[in-house]
Amino acid sequence: MKPLSKTQQAKRFSLPLPPELAQRLSRVKLLLMDVDGVLTDGSILFSDSNGESKPFSTRDGYLLAEIGHFGLVTGVISGRRSPATEARCKSLKIAEIHLGHLNKLPVAQEVITRRGLLPDEVAFIGDDVIDLPVMDFVGFCAAPSDSHSAVLHSVDLVLSASGGRGAVREFLDCWLLATGQWEALIERIFQNGHE
Numbered sequence: 063m064k065p066l067s068k069t070q071q072a073k074r075f076s077l078p079l080p081p082e083l084a085q086r087l088s089r090v091k092l093l094l095m096d097v098d099g100v101l102t103d104g105s106i107l108f109s110d111s112n113g114e115s116k117p118f119s120t121r122d123g124y125l126l127a128e129i130g131h132f133g134l135v136t137g138v139i140s141g142r143r144s145p146a147t148e149a150r151c152k153s154l155k156i157a158e159i160h161l162g163h164l165n166k167l168p169v170a171q172e173v174i175t176r177r178g179l180l181p182d183e184v185a186f187i188g189d190d191v192i193d194l195p196v197m198d199f200v201g202f203c204a205a206p207s208d209s210h211s212a213v214l215h216s217v218d219l220v221l222s223a224s225g226g227r228g229a230v231r232e233f234l235d236c237w238l239l240a241t242g243q244w245e246a247l248i249e250r251i252f253q254n255g256h257e
Contacts, residue, residue, distance in 0.1 A: 079236055083218060086202050087240040090185045091133065092177060094158070094170055094196065095230065097140040097147050099189035100206060103226030116146050122230040126154040129234055131250065132243045137173060139166045141192060167195040174200075187233055189213060189225050204233050 079087070098104050102116045126136060137158025138151055144161060151159045163169045174184055182201035186193065189209035194216060197203035204219040206229035214220055219236070223229040238244045 079219075079240065083202075084236075084240040086182075086218070087185070087237055088242075089183055090202055090237060091183045092135045092137065092158075092174070092179055092185070093129075093233070093237070094137045094139055094173065094184060094186045094200070096166075096186075096188040096190070096193050097138050097144075097151075097161075098142060099209065099225040100187050101138070101147075101150070101226060101230060103208075103224065104189075114144060114146055116144070116150075117226055118150050119226050119228055119231070121228040122226075123150075123154055125231050125234045125247075126156065128247070128250070129237075130155060130157070132238065132241070132246065134234075134237060135177070139163055139169050139196070141166070164192065166193065167199060170196045170199060185233075185237075187221075187230060204229075 095101060098116070101122060102118055129136060135158070136156045137160070138147070138156055139160045140147060140162070141164040142161065147161060148159060158173050160169045160173070170184070170186070174181060181199055184200040185202040185204065186196045186200045187204045187206070188197055189206055191210055191212050193213065197216060203217045204221055205213045205217045206221050206223060206225040208224040219233070221229040221232045223232045235244070238247055
């Protein structure tokens with residue numbers, strides 16, 4: 063018997079997600095995220111010329127840039143304004159970019175209403191107590207493994223990866239599996255890599 067190719071093996075990938083959570087996750091059409099501590103590890107580097115930089119994960123970035131092809135809209139709501147964040151979000155084709163909002167719930171509510179969605183069709187990934195009001199409002203919430211303890215005890219899904227180290231990618235993998243689109247991602251990667 064011929065061994066499975068790497069592509070065939072990848073199509074068989076799965077994550078242990080309880081059926082009830084997978085069902086709720088499959089209804090999600092919009093993913094909103096905090097930035098610092100979710101898309102980054104929370105570090106901010108300042109230069110002598112007052113410039114700032116942040117470390118973003120390429121693992122998160124690759125799939126964030128592709129996920130729109132599978133029907134998931136993405137957005138960020140951050141308490142900080144940052145040129146580095148804005149540039150990174152635009153490069154990842156993130157549709158909703160809202161920076162400088164410490165009170166994130168009204169922003170989330172406006173986005174959800176404007177897009178004609180129900181709260182149950184929205185997920186949020188956050189890492190700190192400032193994110194809890196949004197997490198209470200949406201239908202599904204997740205947190206990186208290194209989030210504040212109060213958040214870790216409040217979310218539907220604690221991701222095994224930490225912020226800025228693949229947590230968003232892990233969430234997106236779960237969403238693709240829950241919506242039955244994981245194999246389509248692998249096929250898209252394979253086709254794009256061989257065009």
